[in-house]
Structures are given as structure tokens and as C-alpha cells.
């Protein structure tokens with residue numbers, strides 16, 4: 001199956017949306033999803049790291065997916081992150097994603113317990129077997145502590161339903177090796193936004209990223225430059241994007257900073273949940289400056305505004 005024609009491209013790893021009391025706010029979830037529809041992205045990655053899926057209850061995660069699907073089904077491709085600490089919860093979320101009409105599911109390994117390769121394989125396998133949806137491995141060893149081996153990747157990729165890997169490790173060599181080991185139609189999504197261009201050059205079919213959420217048009221432009229073989233223009237744009245990312249990473253939490261920037265554009269999503277720290281009033285002025293910089297760059301590259 002040619003999965004690339006359905007899934008290749010740019011996915012915003014969507015942020016959580018809470019009300020002022022920190023509860024999931026479904027109207028805000030919908031407004032955030034709607035905001036991305038006209039930006040040129042392929043789709044949304046819902047409930048991943050940026051979406052704080054693992055900080056939410058299963059019931060909340062279900063509600064978020066329902067709201068996103070109600071809002072953008074048919075307009076954006078939706079990949080639902082279903083990774084949870086218990087296999088049971090993940091399987092429930094898989095089945096629910098399928099009922100809602102999601103396009104694919106994806107999962108990290110379970111965290112906290114030090115798991116063997118066999119244990120992670122069994123965890124993912126139950127999810128894969130629970131629905132007819134395509135499954136995308138989420139490899140993010142720096143946060144989960146689990147390093148996906150080439151052998152496990154090969155075994156997983158032998159199954160038709162396992163269509164790709166979201167590669168959030170930082171090695172582009174490993175990314176290329178996963179692509180080579182996965183077989184002809186196996187997809188690789190670049191994870192580190194700072195290395196999007198490098199990931200594409202080494203074989204990634206697209207990217208899934210958290211910082212895309214505050215500059216989706218810039219990542220779409222970067223992707224187009226790569227596709228048009230305008231590598232020098234792409235390099236210049238990636239460098240400009242990286243200055244923005246460097247700044248975003250200097251705040252108490254990346255997600256807090258991105259959520260505040262969205263609020264400056266009229267998209268309220270509340271604060272991230274603890275233990276992720278919010279940004280506070282002392283950061284607001286510099287974030288407003290950063291937002292302005294993003295808006296100017298977006299206007300320069302696309303002739304549009306972000307708001």
C-alpha cells in the first residue's frame with residue numbers, strides 16, 4: 001500500500017486546550033483544531049507529547065479526540081496518540097479512535113517500568129490487533145528511556161498495519177537506517193523540529209512537531225522548498241526557524257510559551273498542566289516580541305498572517 005500519498009507531509013502536534021481551571025475545554029480544542037485547517041498542513045497529531053496525552057485521563061483523551069474529529073474530520077488527516085502506561089488503556093483509546101473515524105493511531109512504549117523489547121512489542125501488538133487502523137510507532141528515547149532497536153523495528157514493520165515511525169530521536173543516521181529497514185512503503189516522520197530539513201534530506205516523508213503549532217506556514221514552506229529541491233533557501237529558512245525554537249526553549253516550558261503565543265492570536269488554550277510549568281507575566285513581553293517575529297517571517301515567506 002502506498003501510504004505516502006495519504007500520510008506524507010506536515011503534522012502539527014496539537015497542544016492541549018484547557019479552561020482557566022485547568023479542565024479540558026472542548027470549545028477551545030475545536031477552535032485550536034480549526035485554526036490549522038487553512039495553514040497548508042496535512043494533519044494533526046492529537047494527544048502526543050505537546051498534547052499532554054499522558055497527563056490526561058482516558059475519559060479526557062477520548063473527549064479531545066471526539067472534539068477534534070467533529071471539527072476537522074475530512075479536512076485534516078488525524079493521527080491519534082494512544083500511548084498510555086497500561087496496555088488496556090491504550091487498547092481502549094485505539095478502539096475509540098477508530099470509532100471516531102481517526103486516520104491512524106500511534107504510541108510510545110509504556111513508561112516508568114524498565115521494559116524489555118518483548119514487553120514493548122506485546123504492548124504495541126495488542127494495540128495493533130485491536131483495530132483496523134494503521135499504526136505509527138512513536139520513538140522518543142530521550143523521554144521514555146526505551147531505545148527502539150533495528151530488530152524490533154524490522155519485526156513491527158513486517159506487518160501491513162505498521163506503516164511508519166515517528167522518529168523523535170536526534171540521530172538522522174538512525175532515521176535513515178529506520179527508513180531503510182522498514183521496507184519500500186514504510187514512512188518515517190521527523191521528530192526534532194530543529195532538524196526538519198536534515199531529516200527530510202536523510203529520508204523522512206514529513207514531520208510531526210510541537211513548534212509547528214505556532215508557525216505551521218513556515219514549516220509548510222520549508223517542506224515545499226525541500227520538495228522543489230531549493231536546498232539553500234530551505235537551509236536559510238530552517239536557520240531562521242531555529243532561532244525561534246531556541247528562544248521558545250528558553251522559557252519555563254516550551255508548551256507554556258507556545259500556548260501563550262497562541263493566546264496572542266486569539267486562540268486561548270490555558271496553561272499546560274503541572275508538572276509542566278506555565279509561563280508567567282514576566283515572560284509576556286518577550287513572547288509578544290517573538291510572536292511578532294514569527295508573524296513577520298510568515299508574512300515574508302507566504303504573504304499571509306498567522307492570525
Ligand SMILES: CC(=O)N[C@@H]([C@@H](O)[C@H](O)[C@H](O)CO)[C@@H](O)CC(=O)C(=O)O
Nearest residue numbers: 013048049050168191192193208209210
Ligand atoms: C522531544 C520532543 O518533545 N520533541 C517534539 C518536538 O516538536 C520538539 O518539541 C521540538 O523539536 C523542540 O525541541 C516532538 O517530536 C514531539 C511531538 O511531536 C509530540 O508532541 O508528540
